Amino acid sequence: MDILRIATAGSVDDGKSTLIGRLLYETNSITKDKIEALESASKRKGLNFLDLSLLTDGLIAEREQGITIDVAHIYFSTPTRKYIIADTPGHIEYTRNMVTGASNAKVSLILVDARQGIVEQTARHLSIASLLRIPKVIICVNKMDLVQYQESKFNEIQDKLSDLVHKTTFQGQNVSYLPISSLFGQNITKQADEMPWFTGNTLLQELETFEFAETLAQAPARFPVQFVVRPMTEAYHDYRGYAGKISSGTFKVGDEIRVLPTGQTSTIATIEKFENSLDQAIAGESIVMTLSNDIDISRGNSIILASETNVPSLKDFSAHVCWLDHQALSAGKTYLLQHGIHTTKAKITQITERLDVTQQTSTNEVGQLNLNEIGKISLRTAQAISADIYAENPSNGSFILIDEFSNSTVGVGFVD
Amino acid sequence: MSTNMSAIHDKIGQFPRELEDESIYIMREVAAQFDRPALLFSGGKDSITLVRLAQKAFFPGKIPFPLVHIDTGHNFPETIEFRDWLVKETGAELIVRYVQDSIDQGKAKEESGKYASRNVLQTVTLLDTIEEFKFDACIGGARRDEEKARAKERIFSVRDDFGQWDAKRQRPELFDMLNGRISVGENVRVFPISNWTELDVWNYIKEEKMEIPSIYFAHQRQVIQRDGMLWADSEHLNKEADEIPFETTVRFRTVGDMTCTAAVSSTAVDINVIIEEILSAEISERGARIDDKRSEAAMEKRKQQGYF
Ligand SMILES: Nc1nc2c(ncn2[C@@H]2O[C@H](COP(=O)(O)OP(=O)(O)OP(=O)(O)O)[C@@H](O)[C@H]2O)c(=O)[nH]1
Numbered sequence A: 001m002d003i004l005r006i007a008t009a010g011s012v013d014d015g016k017s018t019l020i021g022r023l024l025y026e027t028n029s030i031t032k033d034k035i036e037a038l039e040s041a042s043k044r045k046g047l048n049f050l051d052l053s054l055l056t057d058g059l060i061a062e063r064e065q066g067i068t069i070d071v072a073h074i075y076f077s078t079p080t081r082k083y084i085i086a087d088t089p090g091h092i093e094y095t096r097n098m099v100t101g102a103s104n105a106k107v108s109l110i111l112v113d114a115r116q117g118i119v120e121q122t123a124r125h126l127s128i129a130s131l132l133r134i135p136k137v138i139i140c141v142n143k144m145d146l147v148q149y150q151e152s153k154f155n156e157i158q159d160k161l162s163d164l165v166h167k168t169t170f171q172g173q174n175v176s177y178l179p180i181s182s183l184f185g186q187n188i189t190k191q192a193d194e195m196p197w198f199t200g201n202t203l204l205q206e207l208e209t210f211e212f213a214e215t216l217a218q219a220p221a222r223f224p225v226q227f228v229v230r231p232m233t234e235a236y237h238d239y240r241g242y243a244g245k246i247s248s249g250t251f252k253v254g255d256e257i258r259v260l261p262t263g264q265t266s267t268i269a270t271i272e273k274f275e276n277s278l279d280q281a282i283a284g285e286s287i288v289m290t291l292s293n294d295i296d297i298s299r300g301n302s303i304i305l306a307s308e309t310n311v312p313s314l315k316d317f318s319a320h321v322c323w324l325d326h327q328a329l330s331a332g333k334t335y336l337l338q339h340g341i342h343t344t345k346a347k348i349t350q351i352t353e354r355l356d357v358t359q360q361t362s363t364n365e366v367g368q369l370n371l372n373e374i375g376k377i378s379l380r381t382a383q384a385i386s387a388d389i390y391a392e393n394p395s396n397g398s399f400i401l402i403d404e405f406s407n408s409t410v411g412v413g414f415v416d
Numbered sequence B: 001m002s003t004n005m006s007a008i009h010d011k012i013g014q015f016p017r018e019l020e021d022e023s024i025y026i027m028r029e030v031a032a033q034f035d036r037p038a039l040l041f042s043g044g045k046d047s048i049t050l051v052r053l054a055q056k057a058f059f060p061g062k063i064p065f066p067l068v069h070i071d072t073g074h075n076f077p078e079t080i081e082f083r084d085w086l087v088k089e090t091g092a093e094l095i096v097r098y099v100q101d102s103i104d105q106g107k108a109k110e111e112s113g114k115y116a117s118r119n120v121l122q123t124v125t126l127l128d129t130i131e132e133f134k135f136d137a138c139i140g141g142a143r144r145d146e147e148k149a150r151a152k153e154r155i156f157s158v159r160d161d162f163g164q165w166d167a168k169r170q171r172p173e174l175f176d177m178l179n180g181r182i183s184v185g186e187n188v189r190v191f192p193i194s195n196w197t198e199l200d201v202w203n204y205i206k207e208e209k210m211e212i213p214s215i216y217f218a219h220q221r222q223v224i225q226r227d228g229m230l231w232a233d234s235e236h237l238n239k240e241a242d243e244i245p246f247e248t249t250v251r252f253r254t255v256g257d258m259t260c261t262a263a264v265s266s267t268a269v270d271i272n273v274i275i276e277e278i279l280s281a282e283i284s285e286r287g288a289r290i291d292d293k294r295s296e297a298a299m300e301k302r303k304q305q306g307y308f
């Protein structure tokens, strides 16, 4: 059974949480006791209808302010697949939580208020979806009920957005438009009887028919070593297994491998998953690998195929970043860089560009990047990292920056 | 088979194996990133699943951290029996600390009245245990689908000196990169099965042919009827005069203390039937948790106090 991960996006109050609530409601994914709890919470707020945004806005502060503050993860399944939805906040202050939710998504639902059209957050979230290389974006023009379900209004927004979308999209990204009303359930799981002029898919149909070709297994083979298993028991006296989750590609028993950064080579003796021995394993699988000879490997090393000529090893490189901390990113500063499971120090040598999300233009050579800004930086790491270019192999091309003093995650980067 | 039942069968599907891969990855990150991790073991199906995942993550090595049980003294005897069996079976280390001791030391106060439970008190014992052993990471079996405050949790959830959760200050958590760096005094709660649903857990138990405590299956039990739920009768339950115990066939859908988990009427003795019952249930899993019913934000408030 496959899993499709989705994240919502769009400006504050555009109706993201209501949409997710509606989707779960119409697919009968909310149990009776939870509906009753929503009914009484809606009543307490003085509403005479069922406020479905309360399904994900579960924190006291969120209910008081009527906005989403942090990502909520919510689940439902159909006979086709299991869905994991990250309902993220639209408020600019909480962009870090939006990025958290979006980072694992295969589909981004970007909501736009039919009355207001494009706002800055629409542009920021489109930029983030493209930075993350989310393969499918569905632009949901919501609150169509408030513009009398007029086709002209929908077309107008679509026209205005097309220029921006043209600039942010990358090859292979699929962008579609959908007129909806989350409040009245138009075009969510049922055809919109109020909008007979729209003949496309409903939101649920779009999700159910989305095929994401898992290309990860075909990407170059990358296996970061997380943990060395050494039982040191009688039965497993000399056993040395390398545990980790394959980040991309395929490994087979008998493959010649190379360890990075040391460059040592060996052959795969076994691939194990608990008590089972496998002939091969692919991207996403958590396995234990043993090698034919004893070489020195520790946590943070990466295993690749020895046949590969293009060895990923970076020390001086450039990357795009999205900054997530109140304290600005400044050139010359040192951070901890975590690439997958490997952490090393990194110095930001230069901030080469800052992106203006609405115009999609850049300012060159800026001094700092502030909270929620996107830019391009040059950096140098203490130890080489075995990263690929993000666009070529996303699962091995991103990293996070950690503040050495607060220990907090302050930025996310994508290797150029 | 009626159409309704076949629709349900369609929904059961299989356990999505990628969830197991993700959880094992998280287990290994805990062992690698922390000096003194522990697995909080309650005896319920979620923590039993955690033990299974930990076993798989480090095989053929042993689980490299202890199981910690905060014993409220109000456990079902079947749970304790199962716990001791599992520890023997896996060779894991077990640490038990008692809420009764916290009460005796005057650190926690027993609740009174007919809804008295030790659910809230266990946080005191938990925080003391974390301090005693200097645990820097505690693995828990909370799932995001259980409850609306839990839906907001990170996988690595940083807690302050007092174990408190601050929803507004959670760290970004990107892709599968887990940042377990903490300052002195802070610790991390780790939730490896965050993305599993109740159904995923049951399908996993079924596919893995895992043992679970007998109370998850239908059995005869003395219960009382209160607030539309069936409460297990025991010496710990404060009954009112008109609450007269009677025997009936029940099972538990979620297992906490005898004083905070209600039973459901069921004759299911087979895991397939349990899964069917869950799929057609009108009530969510935590609908049977008396501890969640205290107020709209009961869970969030307990989490702020250091609950997991
Ligand atoms: N008329 C109308 N109102 C809607 C629709 N969708 C949402 N709303 C209302 O818009 C308001 C905001 O909805 P939310 O779902 O909380 O918006 P959100 O995008 O999740 O907001 P944040 O998460 O805080 O960014 C609520 O009062 C909703 O009832 C719609 O389709 N039509």
Ligand SMILES: [Mg+2]
Residues within 6 Å of the ligand: A016, A017, A018, A053, A057, A067, A068, A087, A088, A089, A090
């Ligand atoms: Mg919202």
